[in-house]
Every structure is written in structure tokens, then in C-alpha cells.
Amino acid sequence: MRVELVPVDDGNREQALALALGPGQERFVASVAQSFDDAEQHPEARPWMRLALADGVPAGFVMLSWDAVPDPPRVYGPWFLWRLLVDVGAQGTGVGRAIIEQVAALIREQGATELLTSYVPGGDGPEGFYRRLGFEPTGEVDPDGEILLRLPLV
Numbered sequence: 001m002r003v004e005l006v007p008v009d010d011g012n013r014e015q016a017l018a019l020a021l022g023p024g025q026e027r028f029v030a031s032v033a034q035s036f037d038d039a040e041q042h043p044e045a046r047p048w049m050r051l052a053l054a055d056g057v058p059a060g061f062v063m064l065s066w067d068a069v070p071d072p073p074r075v076y077g078p079w080f081l082w083r084l085l086v087d088v089g090a091q092g093t094g095v096g097r098a099i100i101e102q103v104a105a106l107i108r109e110q111g112a113t114e115l116l117t118s119y120v121p122g123g124d125g126p127e128g129f130y131r132r133l134g135f136e137p138t139g140e141v142d143p144d145g146e147i148l149l150r151l152p153l154v
């Protein structure tokens, strides 16, 4: 399977909005529509968005803070994985891993030394996924109770 990250534009915006989560997963990640809103309202967080195509089919969405000036807890950074979701029909097939690996390579080229993220703890959440990919706790918890992780890039 070939995973490609493409910019979100008028031509594929609806495809990004149509990505669906599984039952109960909305407690772990905000929707693509919410992400578009957040991006518009927080330019200081330097939103960078991509639609992930798996063999040409829309399969995931990722949003980063791209080289932002850190101002925690409002803005974590400089490189922060802000949103990640894989369509329920494509979960468990390596799309999430491919997105993270491509993002890591892209930002490493920009001089990033770590990729930060945070997750909502609990049951069927994404903690195991992030740990499997090499993310480790920073020891911080944000004001919403999300646990901060870092993926070392050097």
C-alpha cells in the first residue's frame, strides 16, 4: 500500500470531511470539521494539514503545528502533532504508521529534533499506537488532562 500526503484544498476538502471514526472514538480525537475551525482560529499555532491517500483513496487526516513558537499550554511546539485520524475502514492497516513516518521525515528535514503530541488516556485510545511508534512521555499533562508525548528525531 502506498500512502501519500496531499495538501487539503477545495478539490479534496469534502473527502477529508467524509473521513469517519469508529463508535466511541470521537472522545479521542476532534473531527476534521473541528480541525478546520481550530486552524482558522489559531494561526499562531501554524496549522499544517494533509489528507492521506492510501493507494489513491482518502484514508486519513493529519494536522500539525509546523515550527510554531511554543507558548504552552496554548501552543505546544515547535513541532506538535495536533490531529491524527485514520478512517475507520482503514484503521489497523498501517496508514497511521505511514503518516507518522512521513511527517517525521519531513520535519526532520526542517531541523526538528522531536515531534510532540498529546492523547486522551483511557481504554481503547491511541496510547498503544504512539508507544509502538516510539513516542515516550515527557512527564507533562496539559490542563485538559491529556498526556504529552515526544518522538525523538535525532
Ligand SMILES: CC(C)(COP(=O)(O)OP(=O)(O)OC[C@H]1O[C@@H](n2cnc3c(N)ncnc32)[C@H](O)[C@@H]1OP(=O)(O)O)[C@@H](O)C(=O)NCCC(=O)NCCS
Residues within 6 Å of the ligand: 021, 025, 028, 029, 084, 085, 086, 087, 090, 091, 092, 093, 094, 095, 096, 097, 098, 118, 119, 120, 124, 125, 126, 127, 128, 129, 132, 133
Ligand atoms: C490511532 C490511529 C491514528 C492509529 O492508526 P492506524 O492506521 O489504525 O494504525 P496502524 O495500522 O498504522 O498501526 C501502527 C502500529 O501500531 C499498532 N497499534 C495500532 N493501534 C494500537 C493500539 N491501540 N494499541 C497498541 N498498538 C496499536 C499496530 O499494531 C501497528 O503495529 P506494527 O506496525 O508494529 O504492526 C487510528 O486508529 C485512529 O485514527 N483512531 C481513532 C482516532 C484517534 O484515536 N486518533 C489519535 C488521536 S490523538
